[in-house]
Amino acid sequence: MAEVTLQNVSRHYGSTAALDGVSLTVPDGAFVVLLGPTGAGKTSCLRMVAGLDRPDQGRVLIGGQDVTEASPAARNVAMVFQQYSLYAHLTVRQNLEFSLKAPGLKLGAAEITARVSRVAEVLQISHKLNNRATQLSGGEMQRVSIGRALVRDPAIYLMDEPLSSLDAKLRADLRIELKAIQAQSGATLLYVTHDQIEAMTMATHVGILDHGRLVQFGPPREIYEAPVSLYAASRLGQPRINLLPAALFPGAPARAKTIGLRPEQIFQGEGEEGQVQRVEHLGDQTRLHLSYRGESLITVTDAHSPLRAGDSLRIRPQNPFYFDADGARII
Amino acid sequence: MSYSITEPTARVKWLAGGLVVAYALITLVPLLWIIATGFKSGADSIAYPPKVLFEPSLEGYVNLFTDRTRATPEMLEAAGPPQNWVEQVARDQGQVIAGPSRFGERFLNSVIIGFGSTALCMILGTAAAYAFSRFRVPLKDDLMFFILSTRMMPPIAVAIPIFLMFRQLGLSDTHLGMILLYTAVNLSLSVWLLKGFIDEIPVEYEEAALIDGYTRFQAFYKVVLPQAATGIASTAIFCLIFAWNEYAFAVLLTSGNAQTAPPFIPTIIGVGGKDWPAVAAGATLFLLPVMVFTILLRKHLLRGITFGALRK
Ligand SMILES: Nc1ncnc2c1ncn2[C@@H]1O[C@H](COP(=O)(O)OP(=O)(O)OP(=O)(O)O)[C@@H](O)[C@H]1O
Ligand SMILES: [Mg+2]
Numbered sequence: 001m002a003e004v005t006l007q008n009v010s011r012h013y014g015s016t017a018a019l020d021g022v023s024l025t026v027p028d029g030a031f032v033v034l035l036g037p038t039g040a041g042k043t044s045c046l047r048m049v050a051g052l053d054r055p056d057q058g059r060v061l062i063g064g065q066d067v068t069e070a071s072p073a074a075r076n077v078a079m080v081f082q083q084y085s086l087y088a089h090l091t092v093r094q095n096l097e098f099s100l101k102a103p104g105l106k107l108g109a110a111e112i113t114a115r116v117s118r119v120a121e122v123l124q125i126s127h128k129l130n131n132r133a134t135q136l137s138g139g140e141m142q143r144v145s146i147g148r149a150l151v152r153d154p155a156i157y158l159m160d161e162p163l164s165s166l167d168a169k170l171r172a173d174l175r176i177e178l179k180a181i182q183a184q185s186g187a188t189l190l191y192v193t194h195d196q197i198e199a200m201t202m203a204t205h206v207g208i209l210d211h212g213r214l215v216q217f218g219p220p221r222e223i224y225e226a227p228v229s230l231y232a233a234s235r236l237g238q239p240r241i242n243l244l245p246a247a248l249f250p251g252a253p254a255r256a257k258t259i260g261l262r263p264e265q266i267f268q269g270e271g272e273e274g275q276v277q278r279v280e281h282l283g284d285q286t287r288l289h290l291s292y293r294g295e296s297l298i299t300v301t302d303a304h305s306p307l308r309a310g311d312s313l314r315i316r317p318q319n320p321f322y323f324d325a326d327g328a329r330i331i
Numbered sequence: 332m333s334y335s336i337t338e339p340t341a342r343v344k345w346l347a348g349g350l351v352v353a354y355a356l357i358t359l360v361p362l363l364w365i366i367a368t369g370f371k372s373g374a375d376s377i378a379y380p381p382k383v384l385f386e387p388s389l390e391g392y393v394n395l396f397t398d399r400t401r402a403t404p405e406m407l408e409a410a411g412p413p414q415n416w417v418e419q420v421a422r423d424q425g426q427v428i429a430g431p432s433r434f435g436e437r438f439l440n441s442v443i444i445g446f447g448s449t450a451l452c453m454i455l456g457t458a459a460a461y462a463f464s465r466f467r468v469p470l471k472d473d474l475m476f477f478i479l480s481t482r483m484m485p486p487i488a489v490a491i492p493i494f495l496m497f498r499q500l501g502l503s504d505t506h507l508g509m510i511l512l513y514t515a516v517n518l519s520l521s522v523w524l525l526k527g528f529i530d531e532i533p534v535e536y537e538e539a540a541l542i543d544g545y546t547r548f549q550a551f552y553k554v555v556l557p558q559a560a561t562g563i564a565s566t567a568i569f570c571l572i573f574a575w576n577e578y579a580f581a582v583l584l585t586s587g588n589a590q591t592a593p594p595f596i597p598t599i600i601g602v603g604g605k606d607w608p609a610v611a612a613g614a615t616l617f618l619l620p621v622m623v624f625t626i627l628l629r630k631h632l633l634r635g636i637t638f639g640a641l642r643k
Contacts, residue, residue, distance in 0.1 A: 052538050072541040079542045085535040089557040102544030148539075 001188045002063030002155040003028040009048055009058035010212075018044035019055070020212035026156065026205075029186040031179070033199045033220075035235045036209035042192040043082055045209070046158040049190060051075050062155050073102070078149035082160040082192075086133035086144055093129040096120065096147050119147045122177055124170075139166045146174070150181065156188045163198065171195075175202060196238050200224070208232045230327035233260050239287060241321075242266075242297040249317050253330055260321035263300040271316025276307050290315070362618070368611035373424070376607040390424065391608025393417050395434050395599065395616075399426040434613060437595040442620060443506055444591055445575040448513035452570045453563055455514070456521035457529075461551065463522065464529040465537075475523070482519040487579045497584055504588045512584070513574040521566050528562025529555065564631035568624065575621050592617050 004026040011019040018041045026032045034042045047053040048060055051072040059068045067075050078099070086095050096116045100107050120126040123143040128136060136144065146162050163171045179202050182189055193199055199206055199220060206223045208216045208231070216223055216232045227233035233241050246256035249271075274292035286305045290297050290313065299315070307313065322330040339347065368376050370387040399421050402410070410427055413419040421428050463471060493512065494503075502508030532555055540550035556563075578593045585591065596613040599606060 050538075050542055052541070071546075072538070073544045073546060076544075077542060079539070081535050081539065083533070083535060085533065085539045087536060087539075087554060087558075089560075098540070099543035103546075103549065105544060148543075 001028055001186055003061075004049055004063075004156050004188065004190065005061040006045070006048065007059040007061065009055040009060065011044055011048065011053060011055050017041075017212040019048065021058070022209075022212070022214045023058075024207055024214055024217060026188055026190055029182075029188055030204045031182050031189045031191065031202055032205045032207060033203035034190065034192045034207045034209055035194075035199055039211075040209040041212040042209055043160055044212070046079065046160055046190060046192065049075075049156065050077050050079050050158055076155045077158055078152045078154040078156075079158040080145050080149045080160060080162040086136075086141055086148075088132075088134050090133060091129070092120075092125060092131050092133060092136070092144055095133055095144055096129075096151055099148065099152050115151045119150045122150070122181075123147050123174070139170060142166060143170075143174070146178075156190060159189065159191045161192050161194065163193070163195070178202065196236060199236065206236075208235050227260075227321065228329055230258060230260065230323040230329070233321055233323075233329070237262050239263065239298045239300070242299075243323075244295050244297065246322060248293055248295060249320075251317075253322055255324045256322035256330055257325045258323040258327075259317065260323060261297065261299075261317055263298070265318050265320050266297070266299045267316050267318040268299070268301065269314055271314050273312045273314050276309055276311045276313055278309055279305070279307055288313070365611050365618075366615050369608060369615045371608050371611075373604075373606065373608060376611070388420075388608070389416075390420055391606075391610075391612035393420040394606050394609035395612045396432050397421065398429045398432050399424075400429050401425060402427045432599075434592075434595065434599070437590055437592045438616065440506065440585075440589055441575060441592040441617070444509045444513065444589070445571055445620070447506070447510040448517065448574045449567050449571045451510060451514045452517045452521050453567050456518055456525050456566065457556075457559070457563060459518075459522045460525035460529050461555065463526050465534065475526070478519045478522055482516075486516045490580065490583055493580075494583055504585050504590075506589050509581070509585065509589055509591070512580060513570075513577060517570040517573055521570060524566045524569070525559070525562055528559050528566075532558045561631045564628040568621075568628060571624060572621055 006022050006024045009019055009022045010017065020041075022041075022045065024032075024045075034045060036042055044053065048055055049062075051060075051067065051070060051074075055068065059066055061067065062075055062077070086092075087098065090098070093116060096119060097112055099105075100112045100115060116129075117126070120129055123146060125140060125143050125147065128140060128144075133141065133144065142162065142165050146159070149157055149159065163174055166174065175198055178189075181187060182202075191198075191202070203220045205218060206216075206220045207214055208223065210231050216228045220236070223232060224236045227236075230243065234243065242261040244259050244261065246252040246259045249259060252259060272293070274290040274297075276288055277291050277296065278289040280287040280289075281303070283303065285303055286301050286307075288299050288301055288305075288307065290299065292315065301307065324330055367385075369391045370389070371382070371385050372388040372390050375382050375385045375388075376391075397417070402425060406427070407422060407425070413422050418428055462468060463475060468474065497503045497508050497512075500508075502511070536554045536558070537547070537550045540554045541547065545553060576593060577591075581591045582594045585594070592613070596610060596617060599609050599613055
């Protein structure tokens with residue numbers, strides 16, 4: 001395992017910047033999650049580290065060594081692709097063994113078998129080892145792709161939305177499993193996801209990408225509690241942060257254009273009255289859709305709330321975020 | 332009964348089956364007639380009305396592989412009893428065997444030239460198709476069109492320049508010359524077909540292999556080739572069929588040394604009159620290699636012609 005650093009990396013495709021001056025350090029043993037909407041440059045970022053694409057500008061370092069010009073094979077990285085890429089002409093076992101049989105690695109047959117069985121066990125695919133890769137369901141294919149990475153012992157694991165096509169239960173299991181593997185072995189991961197819970201529960205660090213620029217990097221709680229911008233604030237949180245005109249509530253700073261209210265930043269029972277539009281009982285919590293002075297917002301209340309549509313509820317901001325006209329946070 | 336898009340109804344199946352059988356009969360009858368004629372005696376082969384049932388004879392095959400001379404009864408007497416069954420067959424026609432015919436040689440030439448050019452074409456074609464599919468080749472589209480355009484003209488239209496070129500280069504009537512010629516003719520279509528197949532293989536497979544610690548060539552060899560096998564097999568069959576059946580250039584450019592079977596078979600002349608059983612026997616043997624090759628690759632071929640429809 002090793003520390004991975006991107007130094008001022010840029011990559012342009014025609015006029016679009018896939019990556020624009022990204023500087024990022026993935027500390028040894030860290031679990032870094034990249035967040036950003038589609039097209040933000042998450043996959044591009046992983047491909048730079050893997051060596052599948054060369055930066056137009058900037059450097060890539062793995063374990064302190066400049067690998068900007070090194071071939072993918074020389075970098076010792078493992079990658080799970082966004083579109084799972086199993087070798088269709090091979091069985092599941094052969095797929096898992098493929099990287100272990102690479103020339104230059106020279107592992108013994110017993111060692112290879114042991115590693116494959118261990119990973120197959122963890123991913124619950126032991127009974128499919130002799131199937132052809134094409135005879136698997138989408139979720140099984142995705143588990144095999146994860147397995148193809150996990151059998152290795154690379155400098156860094158790169159995973160591009162590895163859990164996206166799994167059912168909720170399996171996803172939760174694998175989330176815990178991946179986190180456990182990382183905690184035990186001290187593996188370094190650079191991980192892309194759109195899933196809030198994955199980001200919050202697994203990451204030691206979160207990087208927020210916006211049009212190829214890294215706009216914030218830090219521990220997930222820091223991103224959640226101290227976002228630098230409106231954009232960063234809206235990447236995390238469920239339900240999403242409410243973004244309303246700043247003038248809606250009293251006490252906004254002069255430059256503020258937008259007020260950002262997460263559910264826990266909305267104090268209930270004081271302030272001005274709003275109307276409950278809809279109540280969603282989710283089990284462990286209840287979501288309230290409110291209308292407040294012509295704007296609508298969503299907040300959370302306790303699971304057994306007696307509130308119903310049509311009721312009134314007083315609310316006021318509590319330590320809200322304010323953003324200026326450019327979307328930057330006013331502190 | 333529920334309706335299914337993929338599962339035909341029983342009636343449709345019968346209809347489809349019937350059509351296939353009818354078509355097979357139409358196409359197979361001439362073929363079966365050729366095979367049967369190969370086992371007829373000279374008289375049966377030209378009998379009118381045609382004989383469907385006949386006494387099988389190896390006359391055709393013996394005549395195909397031997398040169399014979401007509402002998403008077405006294406000469407036959409003097410030659411003593413026949414040494415083996417082959418000679419017996421010749422004697423029965425009132426002939427003695429003068430030596431082996433050139434058919435074996437011609438057939439071997441066909442095999443060398445047909446399979447040689449197919450192999451060469453596959454090697455060059457796969458390499459070129461891979462490069463066009465994966466690398467940033469300058470003027471790629473124009474080059475691809477140029478490659479295809481070489482096939483737009485019937486090859487025989489350039490017969491005279493090729494004839495002159497071959498004479499200058501000493502390639503006339505050589506195996507190498509014919510292999511190069513058939514490869515050149517087949518290569519353009521092969522590159523196009525193969526590029527289509529390789530384009531369908533997602534580049535992620537190779538990228539995954541690169542990350543797994545393989546070099547680009549190893550990735551090509553271990554990942555791309557096996558998945559392109561279907562395309563390579565079907566393209567190879569197209570190439571082989573062309574090279575195997577090609578007649579015009581073979582007549583023009585070969586005579587003694589490198590002559591292939593197609594120009595040779597029609598020249599099989601019996602001792603006195605056209606020897607139809609021998610011609611039919613030659614045609615039958617000539618059909619076999621392509622048939623065997625196609626049957627061996629049939630699993631790939633069927634998948635290839637549906638252009639990867641079965642592949643995920
Ligand atoms: N090979 C390429 N050719 C042209 N443009 C590309 C290429 N690869 C990426 N891009 C562009 O770069 C930008 C970033 O792409 P990238 O794949 O990194 O997005 P992403 O964040 O992974 O998105 P998603 O969440 O949809 O996977 C996009 O605008 C994309 O169109
Ligand atoms: Mg992506």
